[in-house]
Amino acid sequence: MNVRFLKNEYDVVVAGGGIAGISAAVKAGRLGAKVILIEQYGFVGGMSTAGMVSPFMKHSIKDEILVRGIFEELEKGMIKRKGMIDNGFYASAFRFAALELLRNARVDVLLNASIIKVNREKDRIKSLNILIHGYDIEIRGKVFIDTTGDAQLVYLGNFSYVKGDEKTGKLQALTLFFRMGGIDFVRALDYVKKHKEDFFSWMTFDFDLAKIISVAGYFSTVKKAIAQGRLSEDVNYIFYTTLPESGEASFNTSNILGLDGSTSSDLTKAEFIGREQVWQVVNLLRDDIPGFESSYLLETAIQVGVRETRRAIGDYVVQEEDITKFRKFDDAIARGCYGIDIHGQKDEESRLDEMPENDFYEVPLRALIVSDAKNLLVAGRCISATRKAHGALRIMPTSSATGEASGALAALAIKNNKSVREVNPTEVKRLILHNLSSRFSS
Numbered sequence: 001m002n003v004r005f006l007k008n009e010y011d012v013v014v015a016g017g018g019i020a021g022i023s024a025a026v027k028a029g030r031l032g033a034k035v036i037l038i039e040q041y042g043f044v045g046g047m048s049t050a051g052m053v054s055p056f057m058k059h060s061i062k063d064e065i066l067v068r069g070i071f072e073e074l075e076k077g078m079i080k081r082k083g084m085i086d087n088g089f090y091a092s093a094f095r096f097a098a099l100e101l102l103r104n105a106r107v108d109v110l111l112n113a114s115i116i117k118v119n120r121e122k123d124r125i126k127s128l129n130i131l132i133h134g135y136d137i138e139i140r141g142k143v144f145i146d147t148t149g150d151a152q153l154v155y156l157g158n159f160s161y162v163k164g165d166e167k168t169g170k171l172q173a174l175t176l177f178f179r180m181g182g183i184d185f186v187r188a189l190d191y192v193k194k195h196k197e198d199f200f201s202w203m204t205f206d207f208d209l210a211k212i213i214s215v216a217g218y219f220s221t222v223k224k225a226i227a228q229g230r231l232s233e234d235v236n237y238i239f240y241t242t243l244p245e246s247g248e249a250s251f252n253t254s255n256i257l258g259l260d261g262s263t264s265s266d267l268t269k270a271e272f273i274g275r276e277q278v279w280q281v282v283n284l285l286r287d288d289i290p291g292f293e294s295s296y297l298l299e300t301a302i303q304v305g306v307r308e309t310r311r312a313i314g315d316y317v318v319q320e321e322d323i324t325k326f327r328k329f330d331d332a333i334a335r336g337c338y339g340i341d342i343h344g345q346k347d348e349e350s351r352l353d354e355m356p357e358n359d360f361y362e363v364p365l366r367a368l369i370v371s372d373a374k375n376l377l378v379a380g381r382c383i384s385a386t387r388k389a390h391g392a393l394r395i396m397p398t399s400s401a402t403g404e405a406s407g408a409l410a411a412l413a414i415k416n417n418k419s420v421r422e423v424n425p426t427e428v429k430r431l432i433l434h435n436l437s438s439r440f441s442s
């Protein structure tokens with residue numbers, strides 16, 4: 001099959017068009033590399049669009065924003081289209097903003113194309129085979145960036161990875177996002193204020209209706225509904241964020257256990273279970289919860305949200321203590337302040353660490369370089385980290401920052417005709433100072 005715009009060989013091949021892949025491709029493209037971004041869906045965004053995940057998790061301390069650059073440009077593109085308020089956004093706005101950035105960076109974007117094979121020459125990747133409408137075509141490249149979330153290039157290329165918990169292999173719970181409309185927030189939030197004990201203590205109850213509000217709990221309603229057989233016993237609480245002045249809210253509530261989000265058979269099971277849970281929650285809200293009487297289901301995500309599957313093993317594996325002790329690195333390429341957040345299975349503790357407002361951790365460049373490969377980088381959800389550290393690093397702002405750094409590294413390797421390991425980290429840092437410079441910097 002002849003795809004007219006495809007080049008004979010690319011400098012940088014970015015696999016997977018989620019927020020990490022978009023950031024990587026835009027950065028490398030802007031730095032003059034010939035870049036292709038390959039995505040299996042007919043649109044970009046990954047979890048941010050197909051998974052309908054919103055809002056962007058915490059990425060600032062005191063008055064300092066830790067992730068800027070391409071991430072902020074994405075935000076601005078959504079705000080321009082009135083598709084983002086505070087840190088919450090609509091998937092459609094994300095797609096518009098991302099495509100604009102990719103086009104302006106002259107990235108070749110190839111959609112509806114599934115990567116099915118990685119062709120190696122010793123410890124280098126030579127090319128990928130992709131499936132487009134039944135045709136198998138080969139894409140050759142010099143540097144490859146795996147931003148598939150599931151470390152597909154690492155897996156298909158037989159490089160080193162770990163999946164889930166290092167000891168038990170357990171993976172975080174899956175969640176099918178959904179959005180509802182027709183909610184009377186004045187009544188709904190009045191109920192919440194009067195029943196604070198029925199909600200998480202981390203909530204702030206001085207609601208400003210013009211801003212995004214997070215509500216999580218309704219513990220007694222959930223417990224009662226489970227006892228009555230109206231709700232799956234896997235659902236622990238109801239969690240939504242309001243989309244201001246719209247009567248709409250986005251729900252991160254379904255809790256799908258014991259399945260592996262990197263296999264088609266488990267994702268199929270999850271689709272059935274997730275939709276059943278969503279419908280149960282919608283009915284429960286309408287029947288039992290003040291403010292939701294006239295509400296309705298607007299949409300469910302295109303795919304079940306996957307928090308973790310495989311992570312590459314890199315030259316450095318980010319550790320739990322790097323996060324909890326706010327470690328700094330000479331080769332830092334990204335910063336974060338979000339705590340370890342693990343949605344556990346039935347027989348394991350969930351965890352959500354609260355972090356202080358006055359410090360941040362850093363991510364070293366080495367965590368982006370796949371340890372047993374010469375020309376393969378990773379960014380975003382499949383970065384090299386322990387399961388616990390990954391629980392903090394997996395959020396969208398940090399995924400964008402690691403993506404942007406991987407694009408910078410790849411472009412520098414091409415420009416200077418070096419391998420990714422030969423590039424001086426200081427040169428990479430210079431290209432992403434907006435994500436590093438800080439009065440706290442070591």
Ligand SMILES: Cc1cc2nc3c(=O)[nH]c(=O)nc-3n(C[C@H](O)[C@H](O)[C@H](O)COP(=O)(O)OP(=O)(O)OC[C@H]3O[C@@H](n4cnc5c(N)ncnc54)[C@H](O)[C@@H]3O)c2cc1C
Pocket residue numbers: 015016017018019020021038039040041044045046047048051053054055056057113114115116147148149150152174175176252305306307379380381382394395396397399
């Ligand atoms: C339920 C849930 C709730 C979350 N809540 C939040 C939150 O509130 N705030 C926050 O900031 N983060 C949250 N996250 C985390 C965040 O959404 C993700 O970790 C982040 O978006 C990952 O981005 P990524 O680009 O690394 O991967 P992804 O978004 O997963 O993108 C990977 C892309 O690669 C493509 N791909 C995969 N395999 C192939 C292949 N073989 N061929 C071609 N393309 C392929 C996929 O289609 C996808 O587009 C949540 C995640 C989940 C699942």
